[in-house]
Amino acid sequence: MKTKLILLSLLCLSQTILLAQKKVAIDTKTSLLKWTGHAEIGTYAPSGTLNLWEGVVYLKGDEITAALLTVDMKSMKQENSDLVNHLKSEDFFDVEKYSVSTIKINSIRNGKAYGQITMKNKTQAFECPIAITKTGGELSVTGKAIIDRTKYGIIYNSGSFFSGLGDHAIKNTFDVAFNIVVNL
Template identity: 40%
Template sequence: MKKLATLLVLAIAITTASFASNGNGDKTTYNVDTKASKVYWTGKKVTGEHTGYLNLAGGEVFVEGKEVTGANLNMDVTSIEVTDLQGEWKDKLVGHLKSDDFFSAEKHPVANFKITSYNNDKVVGDLTIKGITNEVSFPAEVKVDGDVLTATGTATIDRTKWDIKYGSGKFFSDLGDNMIKDEFEIKFELKATASEGTTSSK
């Protein structure tokens, strides 16, 4: 009887271990679809706001089991666009945003966001703009459906932490209606697909 009980416990242990290692520890890399992904921005000033987007230059999202363990996203600063203006006014603003007053696109053509953790629908990571890195955190939603991963999230950041001081009331006085608010929004909309040969069990 004792021998039978021992065998039963052993069988249960083996079965449990088998289920635990089946899929729960899989590691998958999802490559960002640069055509289906965008980073939208909104900048506000005293008299209104401007909106636009920039393209992703590539990146990966790392998933273990069903949990996001990290990500590395590259943003093409040279692709910055304005969506609330047309013609000459749009061209002027795009040129200004690419200048050293704002994002220094020629000197720093790529911005980067590295996710260090994703828990309870909250993303924490390091955002690098103009070669300057600061930690940011914001709510986000990530969905994994087979080989496809989608993610959305909006961060509100203080641009002056990345040396974007143009029109800031913190650094310039008597701006009046020309003052630009320090905080602006960045909204990520990502789509990524699983890489072949990147899935493995622990």
């Protein structure tokens, strides 16, 4: 009986905590995702943008406790259309089959976001440093995530999987700098 009472109390407490949080949509028009890939040799580092399809943050007061973002992989842009077409192909992100990726932030502690990224139906844990600023009625979350593409099955020209690539080798990691905007 005592165990049941404790479990019931914990359930009520967790529901109270969830109810105390407010769900707010991310401003997908002003939020920005900028990706950068890197050659393994030399300084070649093309960059471009991606759009958010949708996203929400969970707030307790003005503090973000969690978030869920959906990235529109078909929105990938870069000045070199041949590069974009290759990145959208099966060699890389296969956007016809996997048109969205998701970023789930489970917690934010000590200036870091912790969660999972799902890309090409593969989910991997991540953590990255972030900064949260409040200006007027707007929250802005900025940072840069470093993502290992090989963990999502993207191995094209990876020196970890192929030899003799020379200056055609591509680093396993790419960066995504972000500025996520929430209007309060």
